[in-house]
Amino acid sequence: DIQMTQSPSTLSASVGDRVTITCRASQSISSWLAWYQQKPGKAPKLLIYKASSLESGVPSRFSGSGSGTEFTLTISSLQPDDFATYYCQQYNSYTLTFGGGTKVEIK
Amino acid sequence: EVQLVESGGVVVQPGGSLRLSCAASGFTFDDYTMHWVRQAPGKGLEWVSLISWDGGSTYYADSVKGRFTISRDNSKNSLYLQMNSLRTEDTALYYCAKVAYDRYSSSTLEYYFDYWGQGTLVTVSS
Numbered sequence: 001d002i003q004m005t006q007s008p009s010t011l012s013a014s015v016g017d018r019v020t021i022t023c024r025a026s027q028s029i030s031s032w033l034a035w036y037q038q039k040p041g042k043a044p045k046l047l048i049y050k051a052s053s054l055e056s057g058v059p060s061r062f063s064g065s066g067s068g069t070e071f072t073l074t075i076s077s078l079q080p081d082d083f084a085t086y087y088c089q090q091y092n093s094y095t096l097t098f099g100g101g102t103k104v105e106i107k
Numbered sequence: 108e109v110q111l112v113e114s115g116g117v118v119v120q121p122g123g124s125l126r127l128s129c130a131a132s133g134f135t136f137d138d139y140t141m142h143w144v145r146q147a148p149g150k151g152l153e154w155v156s157l158i159s160w161d162g163g164s165t166y167y168a169d170s171v172k173g174r175f176t177i178s179r180d181n182s183k184n185s186l187y188l189q190m191n192s193l194r195t196e197d198t199a200l201y202y203c204a205k206v207a208y209d210r211y212s213s214s215t216l217e218y219y220f221d222y223w224g225q226g227t228l229v230t231v232s233s
Contacts, residue, residue, distance in 0.1 A: 036152075036220075043202060094157065096154040101151045
């Protein structure tokens, strides 16, 4: 199975900061990567698919990049609503895998 | 409006069995591959299983293979997960999730999720 490693596991930041989260795959997954945001007690919400495509309705301060084995999710200017946990997910194979998550906390 | 509503989560003893259900509405259910994803308390997301639009193809995570069975009843717009030989490590919130593309799309094998249910909690404990 393809392993997905996210870093950091926790990130402390302030409103207005630029935030970058990294996701690394154990083998090449081309651009078959999605990013989700999850808030406590809620289901995950799709942000980015195919590594860099923004889901409809998601603010443009979210962006994704990368291909192969290394990917990033960037929040250009962190807003109060963005404090949450973020997960990457590969869909290069039928057996899907998620990263361990990155919790974005208020500094 | 797409809705996915899971049910069936309870407290069960190790070695026991349980069947989860997911009622779907707001989209043409029998055009979409469906998945189960779980999340242990305070932990990350773990993909569990998928079933193709017609039920003809199924896949499982190694952690549940041979113990869990995914199925669907398209006449009832429902997805199921039969869970046998339950272990304490199966304790989790179980989500059903819909993929973004239907079976007619050239992207039909792109398995990322645009809609999730609210989850149903399974607790395996003696």
